[in-house]
Amino acid sequence: MTTPQDELLPGTRRALLHRIAVAQAEGRAPSLVAAVxxxxxxxxxxxxxxxxxxxxxxxxxxxxxxITKTFTAVLVMRLRDEGALDLGDPLEKHLPCTGTGEATIAQLLAHTGGLAAESPGPWWERTPGALRPELADVLGDQPFLHPAGRRFHYSNPGYSLLGALVEQLRGVPWDEALRREVLEPLGLDRTTTRPQHPHAGGWAVHPWADVMLPEPTEDFGRMAAAGQLWSTAGDLARFAAFLAHGDDRVLSAETLREMRTPAAPAEETDLRDGSAYGLGLRVEARSGRLLVGHSGSVPGFLASLTLSVDDDVAAVVLSNCTSGPMVSQVAADLVCIVAEAEPRFPAPWRPLREVDRTVLELAGQWYWGTSPFALRLTADGLLSLGPLSGGGRRSGFRANGDGSWTGLEGYFAGEVLRAVRRPDGTVDHLDLGSFVFTRQPYDNGADVPGGVDTGGWRGIG
Structure with missing residues (x-):
């Protein structure tokens, strides 16, 4: 059974419109636009x-x-995938004399570099970028508030440094690299560094009266890579689809999965609200779903892009007021409305085309000590290992081509699974990062670490 993938049911459309109508009215926003x-x-x-x-x-x-920061992170990850840098490189390796010490590129992407949240001096989002012509002006005399790598501390100057890194390695301005490498390939021709007609004006709405005040629109200069961009609901919808599926002209799906993986240690407040930060993307749990994306706020404007990879549903919400509607919550609600009203059809089950019998013989029940596990060979060619019931350590495993497999997530991510065979070729046990899995609990015929009591299993008497 299939349903048209380019239409929503009338009830779903009404629920979406009702949600943004409530947000615009209660948030007293001059305008609000959204896309799913x-x-x-x-x-x-x-x-x-x-x-x-x-x-x-x-x-x-x-x-x-x-949301500009996610675009900047995409440029940095392109450089990594090309081999121009390693995420573990200190920024100083590529941008010497910035005063950032051992703070790495990965730490700047994940806001764990220890840098201050804002640039020193007057409020950078409401003053000309010409006031901060050099990176030293962006960082100030004391750029660090925390030891690098110890905690998540959101940093706008950190992304200014990443924009400068892109310029250094590409030899062109940040916005030119962005246009060539991301915007043009993805067809985002209405995403620009300066406003182009038609565009919304930015407003401040008085907190205690229904009156408004226009906000200034400044060029952020050196801080552009942290928040300069203008875009549309249509362009950000296409960008959301890219973040979910990848595009080999820009970044692979595998690299985007890496960006969506939490990379920053969670603060106490993050643990309470179920959120974390990856590489240029926020990750959070809402309504039983894992949502990924980014929000944006500058004087006169609010923005949010949110996607649920499991549901393959994303939402964009844009508004032209300094404060008012909680656009991140609205975007999350739009995703949930569609995902719950019109749940995704699973792909049809299909069997493997070919099967390696030496792998097939590994399928079935195994025991780690006395805990039962199941090992399955799936149609995508992966192995899946997990407990037979309840919670516990589980992971998929990708073949390495030499008879071993590498874990893809959770506790076993990066760990190697091997079938250890006896001289006659039969399987003695599975070895997973020194964990031994046997066909029977504490199988006395297998090489169990510490050995197995020769008296065998017995009652209490």
Whole structure:
């Protein structure tokens, strides 16, 4: 059974429109525009506005603030995939004399470099970038607040440094590298560093009166890589599809999975709200779903991009006010509305085309000590190992081509699984990072560490 993948049911569309209508009204936003993506395609667009007859469409630009950081992270990961840098490199290796010491590229991407949250001096988002012409002006005399690598501390200057890194290794300005390597290949022709008509104006809404004040629109200069971009609901919908599926012209799906993996130690507050940070992407648990994306906030604008990889549903929400609607919550709600009202159909089960009998003989029940596990050979060619019941350590394993497999997630990520055979070729046990799995609990015919009591299993008497 199939359903059209480019349509939503009328009830779903009404629920989406109702959600953004409530957000715009209760958040007192001059305008709010949203889009939903499913299976890599935009399937819904909605808008609400305070001006009759002037509702923004998916082509109207809004400033997206820190969603810019995800674009910058994509550029850095491209450099890593090309071999131009290693994420473990100290930034100083490529940008000497910045005063960042041993802070690594990965730490800057994950906001664990120890840098301050903001640039010193006047509020950088409301003042000209010309006030901070050099990286030294962005960092100030005391750029570090914490030891590198010890804790998550969101840092706008850290992403300014990553933009400078891109410029150093590409030999062109950050925005030029972004245009050539990301925006043009993905068809994001309405994503720019300066506003282009049609675009929304940025407003501050008085907290105690229904009146507004225009916000200044500054060029951030050296801080551009942290929050400069303008974009549209249509462009960000396409970008969300890329973040979910990858595009080999820009980044592979495997690298994007790496970006979505938590890379920063969780703070106490993060543990309470179920959130973490990867490499240029926020990761959080909401309503039983793992959501990935980024939010943005600059004077006059709020933005959020959120996706559920498991549901293959994403949402974008843009508004033109300094504070008001909780756009991150709205975007998460839009994802959940679609995922719950129209749950994804699983792909049809299909068997393997070919099977290696030496691998097939490993399938079935194994025991780690007395704990029963199941090892399955799946249609995607992976091995899956996990406890037969309840929680516990589980992982998929990818073949290495030499008869061994490497764990892909959880406790066993990176650990190597091997079948240890007897001289006659039969399997004695499985070895997984020194853990021994046998066909029977504490099998006395297998090489169990510490040996097995020769008296065998017995009662209490």
């Amino acid at each position: 993506v499913r299976d890599g395609r935009a399937v819904w667009h909605g808008a609400r506005t305070s001006v009759d007859g002037h509702g923004p469409d998916r082509n109207v630009q809004y400033r997206i603030g820190s």
